[in-house]
């Protein structure tokens with residue numbers, strides 16, 4: 425048995441049972457804010473302000489996303 429691998433730092437792990445996909449049907453609607461692929465996590469943005477952008481978990485997307493936050 426596999427459970428949803430979506431990792432939302434704001435809440436407890438999802439743990440819905442999934443069959444073929446990595447994430448449950450609810451989280452399947454979450455697409456990466458950078459590349460548009462399946463998101464598996466939410467941008468955690470540490471202290472205080474949460475960003476809430478879904479991210480696919482790829483290192484490239486994480487870096488790109490953070491650059492877009494901190495530039496300008």
Ligand SMILES: [Zn+2]
Nearest residue numbers: 428438448451
């Ligand atoms: Zn889920």
Ligand SMILES: [Zn+2]
Nearest residue numbers: 456459480485
């Ligand atoms: Zn991505």
Ligand SMILES: [Zn+2]
Nearest residue numbers: 467469475477
């Ligand atoms: Zn962010």
